[in-house]
Amino acid sequence: MKDILLVLTKTKPHQLERIKQLAVDYDVLTVDEIDENDGERVKIIYGWNRSEDVLAFIKTCVNVSWVQATSAGVDYLPENIKNNADVFVTNVSGIHAIPISETVFAYILGTYRNLFYSAKVQANNVWDVPDPNSFHSLTGKTMLIFGAGNIGEEIARIAKAFRMHTMGVNTSGKDRAFFDQMYALDKSFSAIGQADFVINALPATELTNDLYDKPFFNAMKDSALFINIGRGQAVVEEALIHALEEDLIAGAYLDVFKKEPLPSDSPLWQTKNLLITPHFSGVVEHFRDEIFPIFEENLINFIEKKEPTKNIVRSERGY
Amino acid sequence: MKDILLVLTKTKPHQLERIKQLAVDYDVLTVDEIDENDGERVKIIYGWNRSEDVLAFIKTCVNVSWVQATSAGVDYLPENIKNNADVFVTNVSGIHAIPISETVFAYILGTYRNLFYSAKVQANNVWDVPDPNSFHSLTGKTMLIFGAGNIGEEIARIAKAFRMHTMGVNTSGKDRAFFDQMYALDKSFSAIGQADFVINALPATELTNDLYDKPFFNAMKDSALFINIGRGQAVVEEALIHALEEDLIAGAYLDVFKKEPLPSDSPLWQTKNLLITPHFSGVVEHFRDEIFPIFEENLINFIEKKEPTKNIVRSERGY
Structure with missing residues (x-):
């Protein structure tokens, strides 16, 4: 046989x-x-x-x-x-690196250029111009990416094309292409406050459980955006909700969650300035x-x- | 004095x-x-x-x-x-080239990665996964840009970073940086059917009045997106509405209009697969x-x- x-x-x-x-x-x-x-x-x-x-x-x-x-x-x-x-x-x-990177920039650009806002208010048939101060450009902004593997590197590559400063975090702190600066995970805390975008692209390991907690969000700029396209268990969801509701950070995008599908009674659905997608950022x-x-x-x-x-x-x- | x-x-x-x-x-x-x-x-x-x-x-x-x-x-x-x-x-x-380019990619990526959809349905508290066939990647796609000045060139530069094929249109058809192929305006019709994205970045001149008309939209792929961040008078609005409602093209984004502010009784507001913004794509x-x-x-x-x-x-x- x-x-x-x-x-x-x-x-x-x-x-x-x-x-x-x-x-x-x-x-x-x-x-x-x-x-x-x-x-x-x-x-x-x-x-x-x-x-x-x-x-x-x-x-x-x-x-x-x-x-x-x-x-x-x-x-x-x-x-x-x-x-x-x-x-x-x-x-x-x-194979997921490219679609995930594209999804990350869809979120960042849609937020920076007010397109999510316009898409929402279009139903009202009103010429509704947002405050000029709510428009931003990626040029000169700083992106901090946790995880400098295939996914992190592709995100950093596009960030460089948009004229951004890129900082990466991996286990060793060793140099990687498209990153202007690298940090070892245990020495990365000082980088958080410099970032306009913090992106979790780390895989699920015990090291990264609950990495993004209250002290982490407190260390972020109040104008910064947080993005999780890695694994759900890396984020303390209550801490993120608190940071968003209290305007400690400007916005967040979550594609992955501790429990998936995200239960319909989760408070995340209605959290201020939070975009939720059903674990699809890597769909090829x-x-x-x-x-x-x-x-x-x-x-x-x-x-x-x-x-x-x-x-x-x-x-x-x-x- | x-x-x-x-x-x-x-x-x-x-x-x-x-x-x-x-x-x-x-x-x-x-x-x-x-x-x-x-x-x-x-x-x-x-x-x-x-x-x-x-x-x-x-x-x-x-x-x-x-x-x-x-x-x-x-x-x-x-x-x-x-x-x-x-x-x-x-x-x-x-100075508007960078914000306009960022706004164009905000629209394209938001559409290709279903983020506008998710932003809309999030209010329902439901884990709503779109059809896998509705996700696309920019890699290998073709962009046709009418207008190869500062704005068109910046859009093409980012398109190349996303591994796209770029075609440009200007008066002469002369080569420009970041464009794989150039067409003179009067010889550009054959290019329309090859494009996944058609972008108007032409300034307002008599030459470009009503350039995007019924024959133009008919020549586009039914999977293609049309984007106008140039001037409103270039688009025959009735022809665009027809193309969108009849699924002759997959979607469109307009930032500029024949009449601004766009009147609240314009049928554009409620046209299928159309995103409208109030002439803000270039806000710096x-x-x-x-x-x-x-x-x-x-x-x-x-x-x-x-x-x-x-x-x-x-x-x-x-x-």
Whole structure:
């Protein structure tokens, strides 16, 4: 009996053909083609599926060698896969950098140029000119980005094009492209008060839980904007609500939350100067086309050399 | 009796001091300090004022040699000034390029990343995820910009940073920085159907009246966005309304209109997929600081060489 390559993500017909071409020694099966007794034969999983049926089946897959996730974070994977030294986990980190960066600038520019305001009041049919002092330009402003990986770097690259000053934070404080200045996380507090924008692009690790708390928001300029497109657990939501309601900061944008979907009774929905989006900042325009080349390259290497090479998740860092 | 330098724009105290320092042979007077009999002594006007009193006074200023406007367009100046070969008119063209470009990208990104949608539905306290196919990225998209002066060039520069293809239109079709391709206005029709974004950044001249008409919108992609941050008279508003309501194009943003303020009974206010702002795309964050160096340089040259040198309006082209 052949090993199984289980395809759990939507895949275009020509992509499925290509997989079968490469993985000739495998049975390439989609979720509908699987038999519940096949679990032990599953060697490779492409994508994931959180339905109960599929999760129950995956529990029987005790011989998996490699999971190609179709997300950047993999905290949703079961322990016996993500913390198993015998299982490779690869992600698609990188493909979300561009859409997330574009979403960050959509928020910043929409706020600085009063377009959210105009979009809202247009329904009134009134020529409603905001106070000239409420218009700002990115030129010369300072952006502080926590997380200088793919996402942080793409945001910094665009910030430089807008003639901004860029400061970044990572574990080491080591230099990165497009950042004028880097700080180590444990030495970054002094940078907060210089920033017109603070952006969380850190992955979810224990180090970053509740990083953005009351002292943090107190240290920000009252004209500054806070943006979280990283992970929800990094923000103390009550502290952010307090900072916004008391005008300690000028505005915020959250795409991720401690609990998702954000419950309808959360006070965040109605917090002043806060924009909420339902964890969509990284949605990619042609998702299947973007992720497939990553899987394809890994598959070629897995077959030839028994291991994937691209975007291997280092589980000891939690991402 | 000294000639008068009449200051009609808001000027900071230290700027007024500097003017007096430079123009020692002039009486430097603000609008409150003028006597109604002083008209014939006015040689230089800095800024403009559309109140009836001031306009009546300006009619008596028959010896004006130079008007430094604090706008880019000067179509509001009276004929005896703007079409008088003995009067220099200078504008502040250039300072609006950055805020206008930022406003254009605020609209494009806000639309492509669904932030206007989320800002609107947030009031419902519902985790409302738009269709994944409604998310787009600027990468690889094509922008067609009519007008390749300061404003068009700044928009193209940012477009290149977002990895876009840029096409520009000017009178000659001559190459310009940050444009991958240039078209002469009379040969530009074939470019329209290639564009994901069409932007009007042309000044108001007779050539561009009603340039964006029914055949123009018909030639656009149905997925494309139209943006007017140039002049209102360039757009046939009925044709645009038709194109939007019939989904011939995907969306539009207008900052300028045939009649301003846009009357409250205009059907534009409630047109589908149209964002309206009250002619504010060029509002500069520190206006008085941005315009003063232009006036200062011109004043030095006017005093020394009897003519200003920066941003002289060529009246034969209408701007």
